[in-house]
Protein backbone atom coordinates (compact mmCIF):
# COMPACT_ATOMS: atom_id res chain seq x y z
CA UNK A 1 0.00 0.00 0.00
CA UNK A 2 1.26 3.47 -0.96
CA UNK A 3 0.67 6.14 1.69
CA UNK A 4 -0.01 9.83 1.12
CA UNK A 5 -2.01 12.95 2.11
CA UNK A 6 -4.65 15.21 0.56
CA UNK A 7 -3.56 18.06 -1.74
CA UNK A 8 -0.04 18.76 -2.94
CA UNK A 9 1.54 19.22 -6.34
CA UNK A 10 3.90 17.49 -8.77
CA UNK A 11 6.69 19.91 -9.67
CA UNK A 12 9.43 19.00 -12.11
CA UNK A 13 11.70 17.12 -9.71
CA UNK A 14 14.99 17.84 -11.55
CA UNK A 15 16.78 15.25 -9.41
CA UNK A 16 20.13 13.69 -10.19
CA UNK A 17 20.68 10.89 -7.64
CA UNK A 18 22.81 9.08 -10.21
CA UNK A 19 25.47 11.75 -9.72
CA UNK A 20 27.76 10.17 -7.11
CA UNK A 21 28.84 11.90 -3.93
CA UNK A 22 31.85 14.13 -4.61
CA UNK A 23 34.05 15.51 -1.87
CA UNK A 24 34.54 19.28 -1.88
CA UNK A 25 38.10 20.23 -0.95
CA UNK A 26 37.88 22.20 2.29
CA UNK A 27 38.50 25.93 1.89
CA UNK A 28 41.52 27.85 3.19
CA UNK A 29 39.25 29.44 5.78
CA UNK A 30 36.03 28.13 7.32
CA UNK A 31 33.47 30.40 8.96
CA UNK A 32 31.55 28.76 11.81
CA UNK A 33 28.47 30.83 12.74
CA UNK A 34 27.33 30.63 16.36
CA UNK A 35 23.70 30.27 15.23
CA UNK A 36 23.14 27.02 13.36
CA UNK A 37 20.02 25.88 15.19
CA UNK A 38 16.68 27.06 16.56
CA UNK A 39 17.19 28.24 20.14
CA UNK A 40 19.88 30.03 22.10
CA UNK A 41 22.86 30.87 19.89
CA UNK A 42 26.27 29.64 21.00
CA UNK A 43 28.97 31.82 22.49
CA UNK A 44 32.51 31.40 21.18
CA UNK A 45 34.69 29.27 23.50
CA UNK A 46 37.92 29.93 21.57
CA UNK A 47 39.96 33.08 20.99
CA UNK A 48 41.95 34.54 18.13
CA UNK A 49 45.32 32.78 18.00
CA UNK A 50 44.04 29.46 19.45
CA UNK A 51 44.91 26.27 17.64
CA UNK A 52 41.89 24.02 17.07
CA UNK A 53 41.48 20.46 15.90
CA UNK A 54 38.88 19.12 13.47
CA UNK A 55 35.72 18.39 15.46
CA UNK A 56 36.66 20.58 18.43
CA UNK A 57 33.89 22.62 20.06
CA UNK A 58 34.30 26.30 19.14
CA UNK A 59 30.96 27.56 20.44
CA UNK A 60 28.44 26.41 23.02
CA UNK A 61 25.54 27.53 25.19
CA UNK A 62 24.23 25.65 28.25
CA UNK A 63 20.60 26.68 27.50
CA UNK A 64 18.29 23.65 27.10
CA UNK A 65 17.37 24.55 23.52
CA UNK A 66 20.82 24.82 22.00
CA UNK A 67 23.59 22.68 20.52
CA UNK A 68 27.34 23.26 20.30
CA UNK A 69 29.17 24.04 17.06
CA UNK A 70 32.49 22.44 16.07
CA UNK A 71 35.40 23.31 13.85
CA UNK A 72 35.17 21.49 10.52
CA UNK A 73 38.96 21.70 9.91
CA UNK A 74 42.09 21.85 12.02
CA UNK A 75 44.01 25.12 12.12
CA UNK A 76 44.21 28.49 13.79
CA UNK A 77 41.45 30.84 14.89
CA UNK A 78 42.02 34.06 12.96
CA UNK A 79 38.86 35.98 13.82
CA UNK A 80 35.96 35.91 16.25
CA UNK A 81 33.59 38.51 14.89
CA UNK A 82 30.21 39.01 13.18
CA UNK A 83 30.22 37.62 9.64
CA UNK A 84 27.45 37.29 7.02
CA UNK A 85 25.06 34.47 7.86
CA UNK A 86 23.51 32.46 5.02
CA UNK A 87 20.00 33.17 6.30
CA UNK A 88 20.63 36.93 6.36
CA UNK A 89 22.18 39.53 8.65
CA UNK A 90 25.54 39.06 10.33
CA UNK A 91 26.12 36.62 13.19
CA UNK A 92 29.02 36.15 15.59
CA UNK A 93 31.31 33.58 13.94
CA UNK A 94 34.59 31.83 14.56
CA UNK A 95 36.87 31.99 11.51
CA UNK A 96 39.51 29.27 11.26
CA UNK A 97 42.51 29.25 8.95
CA UNK A 98 42.79 25.71 7.63
CA UNK A 99 46.17 24.00 8.15
CA UNK A 100 45.02 21.23 5.74
CA UNK A 101 46.08 18.53 8.21
CA UNK A 102 42.60 17.59 9.45
CA UNK A 103 44.10 16.78 12.86
CA UNK A 104 41.15 15.13 14.61
CA UNK A 105 39.82 16.08 18.02
CA UNK A 106 39.19 12.97 20.10
CA UNK A 107 37.00 14.58 22.78
CA UNK A 108 34.09 12.37 21.65
CA UNK A 109 34.89 8.67 21.73
CA UNK A 110 32.64 6.10 20.06
CA UNK A 111 30.03 4.86 22.53
CA UNK A 112 30.24 1.29 23.78
CA UNK A 113 27.53 -1.26 22.94
CA UNK A 114 26.17 -0.94 26.49
CA UNK A 115 26.08 2.86 26.27
CA UNK A 116 24.15 2.65 23.02
CA UNK A 117 21.32 0.92 24.86
CA UNK A 118 20.95 3.82 27.32
CA UNK A 119 18.56 6.57 26.11
CA UNK A 120 20.16 9.22 28.36
CA UNK A 121 23.65 8.51 27.04
CA UNK A 122 22.39 8.71 23.44
CA UNK A 123 20.57 11.99 24.13
CA UNK A 124 23.67 13.49 25.72
CA UNK A 125 25.76 12.37 22.75
CA UNK A 126 23.27 13.97 20.33
CA UNK A 127 23.78 17.25 22.17
CA UNK A 128 27.56 16.99 22.52
CA UNK A 129 27.91 16.21 18.82
CA UNK A 130 25.78 19.24 17.89
CA UNK A 131 23.09 17.18 16.13
CA UNK A 132 20.21 19.37 14.94
CA UNK A 133 17.38 18.83 12.46
CA UNK A 134 19.37 18.55 9.26
CA UNK A 135 16.31 18.43 7.02
CA UNK A 136 16.30 22.21 7.37
CA UNK A 137 14.42 22.76 10.63
CA UNK A 138 17.65 22.86 12.67
CA UNK A 139 15.86 22.16 15.95
CA UNK A 140 18.29 20.61 18.47
CA UNK A 141 17.58 16.87 18.18
CA UNK A 142 18.31 15.98 21.82
CA UNK A 143 15.66 18.48 22.95
CA UNK A 144 13.09 17.37 20.39
CA UNK A 145 13.50 13.67 21.21
CA UNK A 146 13.58 14.19 24.98
CA UNK A 147 10.46 16.37 24.77
CA UNK A 148 8.56 13.51 23.13
CA UNK A 149 9.36 10.86 25.76
CA UNK A 150 6.14 9.60 27.31
CA UNK A 151 4.01 11.51 24.77
CA UNK A 152 5.17 9.87 21.55
CA UNK A 153 4.34 6.30 20.59
CA UNK A 154 5.24 6.58 16.89
CA UNK A 155 8.63 7.71 15.66
CA UNK A 156 8.54 8.67 11.99
CA UNK A 157 11.69 9.06 9.94
CA UNK A 158 11.31 11.44 7.04
CA UNK A 159 12.68 9.90 3.86
CA UNK A 160 10.44 11.70 1.39
CA UNK A 161 12.99 14.27 0.18
CA UNK A 162 10.18 15.72 -1.92
CA UNK A 163 11.79 19.07 -2.79
CA UNK A 164 13.05 19.26 -6.37
CA UNK A 165 16.81 18.95 -6.97
CA UNK A 166 17.76 17.58 -3.52
CA UNK A 167 19.40 14.13 -3.41
CA UNK A 168 21.36 14.02 -0.15
CA UNK A 169 18.91 11.76 1.71
CA UNK A 170 18.52 9.39 -1.24
CA UNK A 171 22.29 9.06 -1.57
CA UNK A 172 22.67 8.53 2.18
CA UNK A 173 20.17 5.65 1.92
CA UNK A 174 22.07 4.12 -1.03
CA UNK A 175 25.61 4.63 0.24
CA UNK A 176 25.21 4.15 4.00
CA UNK A 177 22.13 1.95 4.43
CA UNK A 178 23.30 -0.06 7.43
CA UNK A 179 24.69 3.01 9.20
CA UNK A 180 21.41 4.78 8.58
CA UNK A 181 19.35 1.93 10.04
CA UNK A 182 21.62 1.91 13.10
CA UNK A 183 21.20 5.68 13.46
CA UNK A 184 17.41 5.31 13.30
CA UNK A 185 17.59 2.55 15.90
CA UNK A 186 19.50 4.90 18.24
CA UNK A 187 16.88 7.64 17.81
CA UNK A 188 14.18 5.01 18.47
CA UNK A 189 15.89 3.84 21.66
CA UNK A 190 16.37 7.45 22.83
CA UNK A 191 12.66 8.08 22.13
CA UNK A 192 11.56 5.09 24.27
CA UNK A 193 9.44 3.63 21.44
CA UNK A 194 9.23 0.09 20.12
CA UNK A 195 9.09 0.90 16.46
CA UNK A 196 10.17 3.54 13.96
CA UNK A 197 8.40 4.05 10.62
CA UNK A 198 10.59 5.15 7.75
CA UNK A 199 8.43 6.99 5.17
CA UNK A 200 10.14 6.99 1.77
CA UNK A 201 8.67 8.17 -1.54
CA UNK A 202 8.55 5.42 -4.15
CA UNK A 203 10.71 7.38 -6.59
CA UNK A 204 13.48 5.98 -4.36
CA UNK A 205 12.48 2.35 -4.93
CA UNK A 206 16.14 1.34 -5.21
CA UNK A 207 16.71 2.64 -1.68
CA UNK A 208 13.51 1.02 -0.37
CA UNK A 209 14.63 -2.35 -1.78
CA UNK A 210 18.15 -1.98 -0.40
CA UNK A 211 16.97 -1.03 3.09
CA UNK A 212 14.41 -3.84 3.12
CA UNK A 213 17.12 -6.32 2.10
CA UNK A 214 18.97 -5.45 5.33
CA UNK A 215 16.04 -6.59 7.50
CA UNK A 216 15.08 -3.27 9.08
CA UNK A 217 12.80 -5.15 11.50
CA UNK A 218 15.89 -6.25 13.43
CA UNK A 219 16.45 -2.55 14.27
CA UNK A 220 12.75 -2.00 15.11
CA UNK A 221 12.08 -0.21 11.80
CA UNK A 222 9.35 -0.60 9.18
CA UNK A 223 9.80 0.95 5.73
CA UNK A 224 6.61 2.76 4.61
CA UNK A 225 6.40 3.43 0.83
CA UNK A 226 4.84 6.80 0.05
CA UNK A 227 3.36 8.44 -3.05
CA UNK A 228 5.57 10.87 -4.94
CA UNK A 229 4.01 14.19 -4.19
CA UNK A 230 5.14 17.53 -2.85
CA UNK A 231 5.13 18.33 0.16
CA UNK A 232 5.15 14.69 1.29
CA UNK A 233 8.11 15.55 3.54
CA UNK A 234 6.14 18.13 5.56
CA UNK A 235 5.91 16.90 9.16
CA UNK A 236 2.12 16.93 9.26
CA UNK A 237 1.92 15.21 5.88
CA UNK A 238 4.31 12.50 7.07
CA UNK A 239 2.26 11.96 10.23
CA UNK A 240 -0.97 11.59 8.25
CA UNK A 241 0.56 9.41 5.52
CA UNK A 242 2.15 6.99 7.98
CA UNK A 243 -0.39 6.89 10.85
CA UNK A 244 -3.63 8.43 9.54
CA UNK A 245 -3.49 10.86 12.51
CA UNK A 246 -4.25 14.52 11.89
CA UNK A 247 -2.21 17.16 13.66
CA UNK A 248 -4.55 19.94 14.80
CA UNK A 249 -4.02 23.50 13.52
CA UNK A 250 -1.31 25.19 15.52
CA UNK A 251 -0.28 21.92 17.21
CA UNK A 252 2.86 19.81 16.94
CA UNK A 253 3.07 16.15 15.81
CA UNK A 254 3.74 15.20 19.46
CA UNK A 255 0.14 16.29 20.15
CA UNK A 256 -0.96 13.12 18.32
CA UNK A 257 1.83 10.93 19.70
CA UNK A 258 4.30 11.33 16.82
CA UNK A 259 7.79 12.71 16.38
CA UNK A 260 9.33 13.22 12.95
CA UNK A 261 13.11 13.10 12.48
CA UNK A 262 14.92 13.53 9.16
CA UNK A 263 17.08 10.96 7.36
CA UNK A 264 20.26 13.00 7.52
CA UNK A 265 19.72 13.67 11.24
CA UNK A 266 19.58 9.92 11.91
CA UNK A 267 22.80 9.46 9.97
CA UNK A 268 24.40 12.23 12.06
CA UNK A 269 23.27 10.37 15.21
CA UNK A 270 24.98 7.23 13.86
CA UNK A 271 28.22 9.15 13.29
CA UNK A 272 28.01 10.78 16.72
CA UNK A 273 27.50 7.50 18.60
CA UNK A 274 29.39 4.90 16.54
CA UNK A 275 32.25 7.10 15.32
CA UNK A 276 32.41 9.86 17.94
CA UNK A 277 32.10 12.35 15.08
CA UNK A 278 30.27 15.65 15.56
CA UNK A 279 28.37 17.39 12.76
CA UNK A 280 31.11 18.97 10.66
CA UNK A 281 30.01 18.09 7.13
CA UNK A 282 27.04 16.96 5.09
CA UNK A 283 25.96 16.22 1.52
CA UNK A 284 24.86 19.44 -0.16
CA UNK A 285 23.16 19.25 -3.56
CA UNK A 286 24.62 22.00 -5.71
CA UNK A 287 22.67 22.77 -8.86
CA UNK A 288 20.71 25.39 -10.79
CA UNK A 289 20.89 26.98 -14.22
CA UNK A 290 23.85 29.22 -13.32
CA UNK A 291 25.97 26.13 -12.56
CA UNK A 292 24.49 24.06 -15.38
CA UNK A 293 25.13 20.66 -13.74
CA UNK A 294 24.25 18.91 -10.51
CA UNK A 295 26.63 17.92 -7.75
CA UNK A 296 26.02 15.95 -4.60
CA UNK A 297 28.85 17.46 -2.69
CA UNK A 298 30.11 16.33 0.71
CA UNK A 299 30.85 19.78 2.09
CA UNK A 300 32.43 20.96 5.33
CA UNK A 301 30.24 23.15 7.50
CA UNK A 302 31.54 26.71 7.17
CA UNK A 303 32.37 26.56 3.44
CA UNK A 304 31.66 29.94 1.74
CA UNK A 305 28.90 29.75 -0.90
CA UNK A 306 31.07 31.40 -3.56
CA UNK A 307 33.90 28.91 -2.95
CA UNK A 308 31.43 26.02 -3.15
CA UNK A 309 30.30 27.20 -6.59
CA UNK A 310 33.93 27.47 -7.74
CA UNK A 311 34.62 23.91 -6.57
CA UNK A 312 31.63 22.73 -8.61
CA UNK A 313 33.10 24.11 -11.82
CA UNK A 314 32.03 27.73 -11.47
CA UNK A 315 29.20 29.50 -13.25
CA UNK A 316 28.18 28.91 -16.84
CA UNK A 317 25.72 31.84 -16.66
CA UNK A 318 25.48 34.85 -14.38
CA UNK A 319 23.79 33.85 -11.11
CA UNK A 320 20.88 36.04 -10.05
CA UNK A 321 19.64 34.21 -7.01
CA UNK A 322 21.09 31.74 -4.48
CA UNK A 323 18.49 29.44 -2.91
CA UNK A 324 19.39 27.50 0.22
CA UNK A 325 17.43 24.23 0.40
CA UNK A 326 14.97 23.33 -2.34
CA UNK A 327 13.26 25.75 -4.72
CA UNK A 328 9.81 25.36 -3.11
CA UNK A 329 10.64 26.17 0.51
CA UNK A 330 14.23 27.30 0.29
CA UNK A 331 15.45 30.65 1.54
CA UNK A 332 17.25 33.19 -0.63
CA UNK A 333 20.79 34.02 0.34
CA UNK A 334 22.33 37.28 -0.69
CA UNK A 335 25.99 36.95 0.08
CA UNK A 336 28.53 34.65 -1.59
CA UNK A 337 30.81 35.05 1.43
CA UNK A 338 28.23 33.50 3.77
CA UNK A 339 29.06 29.89 4.73
CA UNK A 340 27.12 26.64 4.59
CA UNK A 341 25.63 25.57 7.92
CA UNK A 342 24.35 22.25 9.31
CA UNK A 343 20.78 22.65 8.05
CA UNK A 344 21.57 23.45 4.41
CA UNK A 345 20.73 20.48 2.18
CA UNK A 346 21.08 22.26 -1.14
CA UNK A 347 22.54 25.38 -2.70
CA UNK A 348 20.88 26.32 -5.98
CA UNK A 349 22.36 29.06 -8.12
CA UNK A 350 19.70 30.39 -10.49
CA UNK A 351 19.84 32.88 -13.36
CA UNK A 352 17.12 35.42 -14.06
CA UNK A 353 15.46 32.84 -16.40
CA UNK A 354 13.91 31.18 -13.34
CA UNK A 355 12.24 34.38 -12.19
CA UNK A 356 8.59 33.62 -13.03
CA UNK A 357 7.10 36.61 -11.24
CA UNK A 358 4.79 38.88 -13.25
CA UNK A 359 4.11 42.56 -12.79
CA UNK A 360 0.76 43.40 -11.24
CA UNK A 361 -0.77 39.86 -11.17
CA UNK A 362 -4.56 39.45 -11.00
CA UNK A 363 -6.45 36.59 -9.39
CA UNK A 364 -8.82 34.87 -11.83
CA UNK A 365 -10.68 33.12 -8.97
CA UNK A 366 -10.00 29.65 -10.36
CA UNK A 367 -9.65 28.04 -6.93
CA UNK A 368 -6.58 26.02 -7.93
CA UNK A 369 -4.70 27.26 -4.86
CA UNK A 370 -7.39 25.81 -2.58
CA UNK A 371 -7.33 22.41 -4.36
CA UNK A 372 -3.67 21.81 -3.56
CA UNK A 373 -3.21 23.27 -0.09
CA UNK A 374 -2.22 20.31 2.11
CA UNK A 375 -3.38 22.25 5.19
CA UNK A 376 -6.93 22.74 3.83
CA UNK A 377 -6.47 26.50 3.83
CA UNK A 378 -8.02 28.99 1.45
CA UNK A 379 -5.09 30.92 -0.01
CA UNK A 380 -7.26 33.08 -2.27
CA UNK A 381 -8.99 34.66 0.75
CA UNK A 382 -5.86 34.79 2.87
CA UNK A 383 -4.20 36.77 0.10
CA UNK A 384 -7.15 39.14 -0.17
CA UNK A 385 -7.05 39.86 3.57
CA UNK A 386 -3.28 40.24 3.47
CA UNK A 387 -3.55 42.98 0.82
CA UNK A 388 -6.15 44.75 2.99
CA UNK A 389 -4.04 44.40 6.13
CA UNK A 390 -7.05 42.71 7.76
CA UNK A 391 -5.44 40.96 10.74
CA UNK A 392 -8.71 39.67 12.16
CA UNK A 393 -9.66 37.78 9.02
CA UNK A 394 -6.10 36.59 8.43
CA UNK A 395 -6.30 34.88 11.81
CA UNK A 396 -9.82 33.62 11.12
CA UNK A 397 -8.55 32.02 7.90
CA UNK A 398 -5.71 30.36 9.85
CA UNK A 399 -2.79 31.99 8.05
CA UNK A 400 -0.59 30.90 10.98
CA UNK A 401 -1.17 27.26 9.92
CA UNK A 402 0.46 27.93 6.56
CA UNK A 403 3.89 26.32 6.61
CA UNK A 404 4.92 28.12 3.44
CA UNK A 405 5.18 24.99 1.31
CA UNK A 406 4.57 27.00 -1.87
CA UNK A 407 2.09 24.52 -3.41
CA UNK A 408 -0.57 27.21 -3.88
CA UNK A 409 1.82 29.64 -5.58
CA UNK A 410 3.18 26.82 -7.75
CA UNK A 411 -0.36 25.93 -8.92
CA UNK A 412 -1.56 29.49 -9.41
CA UNK A 413 -1.98 30.28 -13.14
CA UNK A 414 -1.95 34.03 -12.39
CA UNK A 415 1.39 33.76 -10.57
CA UNK A 416 0.08 35.52 -7.50
CA UNK A 417 2.89 35.88 -4.92
CA UNK A 418 0.91 33.82 -2.40
CA UNK A 419 3.67 32.21 -0.31
CA UNK A 420 5.60 35.44 0.01
CA UNK A 421 2.40 37.19 1.15
CA UNK A 422 1.71 34.54 3.81
CA UNK A 423 5.26 34.66 5.08
CA UNK A 424 4.91 38.43 5.53
CA UNK A 425 1.39 38.09 6.99
CA UNK A 426 2.67 35.68 9.65
CA UNK A 427 5.45 38.10 10.59
CA UNK A 428 2.90 40.90 10.80
CA UNK A 429 0.68 38.87 13.11
CA UNK A 430 3.62 37.84 15.27
CA UNK A 431 4.74 41.47 15.57
CA UNK A 432 1.19 42.53 16.47
CA UNK A 433 0.93 39.80 19.15
CA UNK A 434 4.32 40.82 20.61
CA UNK A 435 3.25 44.49 20.70
CA UNK A 436 -0.03 43.62 22.43
CA UNK A 437 1.76 41.41 24.95
CA UNK A 438 4.28 44.18 25.75
CA UNK A 439 1.46 46.71 26.17
CA UNK A 440 -0.48 44.34 28.48
CA UNK A 441 2.64 43.71 30.58
CA UNK A 442 3.40 47.43 30.82
CA UNK A 443 -0.20 48.08 31.90
CA UNK A 444 -0.05 45.32 34.52
CA UNK A 445 3.25 46.69 35.87
CA UNK A 446 1.71 50.17 36.13
CA UNK A 447 -1.32 48.79 37.96
CA UNK A 448 0.93 46.91 40.38
CA UNK A 449 2.76 50.17 41.25
CA UNK A 450 -0.48 51.91 42.26
Ligand code: SF4
Pocket residue numbers: 362363364365366367368369370379380383411412413414415416
Ligand atom coordinates in the same frame (compact mmCIF):
# COMPACT_ATOMS: atom_id res chain seq x y z
S1 SF4 B 1 -4.90 29.89 -7.90
FE1 SF4 B 1 -4.27 32.00 -8.12
S2 SF4 B 1 -5.69 32.81 -9.63
FE2 SF4 B 1 -6.58 30.88 -8.91
S3 SF4 B 1 -7.90 31.51 -7.18
FE3 SF4 B 1 -5.93 31.02 -6.31
S4 SF4 B 1 -4.88 32.99 -6.21
FE4 SF4 B 1 -6.56 33.23 -7.64
Ligand code: SF4
Pocket residue numbers: 372373374375376377379401402403404405406407408409418419422
Ligand atom coordinates in the same frame (compact mmCIF):
# COMPACT_ATOMS: atom_id res chain seq x y z
S1 SF4 C 1 -1.45 28.31 1.96
FE1 SF4 C 1 0.49 27.79 2.87
S2 SF4 C 1 0.33 25.63 3.43
FE2 SF4 C 1 -1.31 26.08 1.95
S3 SF4 C 1 -0.42 25.57 -0.04
FE3 SF4 C 1 -0.06 27.74 0.29
S4 SF4 C 1 1.97 27.84 1.17
FE4 SF4 C 1 1.28 25.70 1.40
